[in-house]
Amino acid sequence: MKLQYISDSQGVTIGVYIPITEWNALNADIEHEETDNVLQWHKDIVSDRLVSFKKNPEEAIDFDTAMDEIEKSL
The missing domain is CATH 1.20.5 (Single alpha-helices involved in coiled-coils or other helix-helix interfaces)
Structure with missing residues (x-):
């Protein structure tokens, strides 16, 4: 080099x-x-989620909303 x-x-x-x-x-x-x-099953999950998002982007939530929902369930 x-x-x-x-x-x-x-x-x-x-x-x-x-x-x-x-x-x-x-x-x-x-x-x-x-x-x-990265394990293949992890890659498969991410791939499935990307396909789902592309089909229905209006169903996605922003990070802050997701964190609020997680905190409520704790």
Whole structure:
């Protein structure tokens, strides 16, 4: 990896430059790993909920309303 370190006027390293092609490769690996660790049945539930939302978006509630409903049931 061809990194370039960025220093301030006192010589303290304050950043790193990573070429975009290398960043994209790293980012793709991370995204792939993240989805590989999710159980298939979790993915299925999310997929089903997205389909349901797309069919009936008017039935969705906002976050605050959902939290209020959860707190009432506790």
